[in-house]
Amino acid sequence: MPDLDKRAELLRAVVGYLEDNGVSDLSLAPMAEALGTSKRMLLYYFGDRGALLSQALEAARPDAGQIFDGVTTDEQFVEAARTLWFAVSRGDQRRSATMMLQVLSLATTDPDTYGRYARTTVAVLLKPITEALVAVGYPRADAAARATLVVSGLRGLCQDRLVTSQRARVDAAAELVIAAAVAPGR
Known part of the structure; x- marks a missing residue:
């Protein structure tokens, strides 16, 4: 079962990363490294790249x-x-x-x-x-x-x-x- 607090914290970090780095060249590996996590954890909490992007963009609207x-x-x-x-x-x-x-x-x-x-x-x-x-x-x-x-x-x-x-x-x-x-x- 995913830790919802960890997921919310990670989503805020993803939004911050996208605000700093833009969305056009989104790659999960560099994002994960910058956030101090792994690509596997991003996929675990958010699904695929498209789902992560969608959730981050919605949170940042x-x-x-x-x-x-x-x-x-x-x-x-x-x-x-x-x-x-x-x-x-x-x-x-x-x-x-x-x-x-x-x-x-x-x-x-x-x-x-x-x-x-x-x-x-x-x-x-x-x-x-x-x-x-x-x-x-x-x-x-x-x-x-x-x-x-x-x-x-x-x-x-x-x-x-x-x-x-x-x-x-x-x-x-x-x-x-x-x-x-x-x-x-x-």
């Missing part, structure tokens, strides 16, 4: 649910979206967001390996943001489009910030995306 919980006004939505932007651009979810960007890019050329995770990541981010916008008063279809603007806009800006390191320009653009999400036009 940025979380928007808590941030948008209880939002019922445009002002609260703007504040929640700013909190999300801070979290993914330089806060506690920055490393997860960076790994998510890698996976979303890889999904375009290797959809068999990364496509399901990429689609799920987008859906998991869209759902709480859409629900918050519905609670604010937007019709569901409009809320979904506005949520897409926030998710895709901030994701693109996150990548821009990582590539260019131009924080002020990108932060200003994030404010424009957030404002556009609650702009009149209901």
